[in-house]
Amino acid sequence: MTTLAVETGDFAKELYDLLRTLDRPPGEEALTALRARLDRMVERCRELTTDSARDEAVAALIRVLREILASLEELRERIVRGWSPQALSSFRTAAAPRYEALVARLRALRVEVPSLRPSNVKRNAYHVANALFAAGCIEFLPSRSWLAALSGSFLAFGLALEIGRRISPAWSRFSMKLFRAVAHPAEEFRVNSGTFYAIALFTLACLAGKLACLLAVLSLGIGDPTAALIGRRWGRTRLNAGRSLEGALAFAVSAGLACLIGLALFHSNLSLSIRLMLAAAAGITGAAAELLSVRVDDNLTIPLAVAGSAELLLWLTHA
Numbered sequence: 437m438t439t440l441a442v443e444t445g446d447f448a449k450e451l452y453d454l455l456r457t458l459d460r461p462p463g464e465e466a467l468t469a470l471r472a473r474l475d476r477m478v479e480r481c482r483e484l485t486t487d488s489a490r491d492e493a494v495a496a497l498i499r500v501l502r503e504i505l506a507s508l509e510e511l512r513e514r515i516v517r518g519w520s521p522q523a524l525s526s527f528r529t530a531a532a533p534r535y536e537a538l539v540a541r542l543r544a545l546r547v548e549v550p551s552l553r554p555s556n557v558k559r560n561a562y563h564v565a566n567a568l569f570a571a572g573c574i575e576f577l578p579s580r581s582w583l584a585a586l587s588g589s590f591l592a593f594g595l596a597l598e599i600g601r602r603i604s605p606a607w608s609r610f611s612m613k614l615f616r617a618v619a620h621p622a623e624e625f626r627v628n629s630g631t632f633y634a635i636a637l638f639t640l641a642c643l644a645g646k647l648a649c650l651l652a653v654l655s656l657g658i659g660d661p662t663a664a665l666i667g668r669r670w671g672r673t674r675l676n677a678g679r680s681l682e683g684a685l686a687f688a689v690s691a692g693l694a695c696l697i698g699l700a701l702f703h704s705n706l707s708l709s710i711r712l713m714l715a716a717a718a719g720i721t722g723a724a725a726e727l728l729s730v731r732v733d734d735n736l737t738i739p740l741a742v743a744g745s746a747e748l749l750l751w752l753t754h755a
Contacts, residue, residue, distance in 0.1 A: 438545065440484065440494060444501065445547040447480055448538055451504065452550055455535060456678065458524055459668055467515065474512040481505040497541045500534060507531040533624060540625040550678050552620065553664065559618040560661035567657020567694075570637065574649045575702050580641065583649075587637040594631035632736035640743050647703055648746040651695045651714060652739035655722035659691030660738065663726065676727050684723045691742075692719030710755045714746055721745040 454473065485501045507530045514523040532552055539549055577583050601608040612624050623629060633656075640649045667683025675681055696715035699706065706714075725741035726734045749755075 438494060441497065441542060441545040441547045444484055444497060444538070445542055445549055447477075447484060448535070448542060448549040450477060450480075451531075451535055451538075452552065452678070455528065455531060455552055456668075458528060471512065471515055474508060474515070478505065478508050478512060481508060493541070493545055497538070497545065500538045500541055503534045504531065504538060507534060536625055551626075553678070556618065556620070559620070560664060562618045563657050563661045566633075567653050570653040570657070571650055571698060574646055574653065584638065584641040587634065587641045591631075591634040591638045594628065594634040598627055598631055627733070629733050629735045632733040633739070636736045636739040640739060644743045644747060645750075647699075647714075647750070648743040650698050650702065651718040651746045652743040654694045654698050655691040655718045655742040656735065656738045658694035659687040659719065659722050660726065660734065662690035663687035663723070676730065679727055684727055687723040687726060688719040690719075691722045692716055695719065706755060710753060713753070714749055717745045717749050718742045 454477065481501055481504060485498055485505060507527060510530075511523060511527040514520070514526075535552060539551055542549055573583060573586060577586070597611055601611060608624065612619055615628075620629070636652070640652055644652070663679075663683040663686050666686035667680045671680025671682045673681035675684065692715045695718040696711060699711040699714060703711070721744075722738045722742045725738045729737045
């Protein structure tokens with residue numbers, strides 16, 4: 437680990453905070469502070485890019501920093517000429533993938549910084565639609581083997597996509613363009629969240645019961661996008677990996693309510709007390725899994741954690 441990598445890691449965290457702050461348009465009173473902040477960041481980034489490249493990893497890091505410097509300078513100039521929402525949109529569009537490229541370069545140098553999770557209404561809607569589709573399959577497919585076959589096909593597609601991306605940079609760019617409406621910038625440099633979700637679905641189809649599978653997909657599909665929306669809009673109390681207390685509470689409540697509705701629709705034979713306990717456990721477990729998922733994608737950890745808690749509760753209560 438080089439001194440440049442450590443110093444760049446500190447700069448990356450400041451850039452991460454800037455991009456999260458600009459997820460919402462700043463008010464007029466915040467523009468002066470933003471200009472001063474951009475001045476400091478431009479100078480800091482310029483200092484980092486003057487470091488001499490001693491090997492290819494450092495040279496690659498400096499190349500990404502120079503691209504980020506260009507984005508910061510462009511935003512600063514556009515603000516000086518006159519603020520507009522288009523300036524912010526243009527900056528986020530250019531800076532987000534460059535930031536994720538910086539994250540990838542730093543991780544190669546063993547410096548950990550968080551990935552972005554920008555607002556994406558289409559991705560949130562896609563999450564919800566996936567959850568409802570998966571819930572329907574769980575409840576209406578005639579047997580576990582059908583569910584395993586469907587989720588296995590989904591997993592095979594995801595793995596084929598990932599292998600193709602590793603073999604061909606052109607295919608990687610094409611796939612990111614194909615799914616750009618619902619993809620996070622970080623997914624250009626790591627395994628796609630959909631692939632982790634497919635692994636979780638296939639694992640649950642093979643090992644978990646129908647009820648546990650239902651709670652798992654509803655918790656992720658409803659809780660995760662709700663936490664994202666609430667956390668970015670009202671999140672103030674920061675917890676782990678950029679997530680907030682407000683977002684975690686939104687996850688627990690929304691996932692719990694979604695699971696309670698799902699249980700009422702498909703498992704009304706259970707007593708109300710059992711349904712309440714299962715829904716509460718699913719919401720709390722899912723929120724905790726999201727908070728603790730730093731190195732592993734939460735599209736894998738949340739469904740597995742929720743299904744595990746459901747199976748344990750069912751075993752303890754003999755339901």
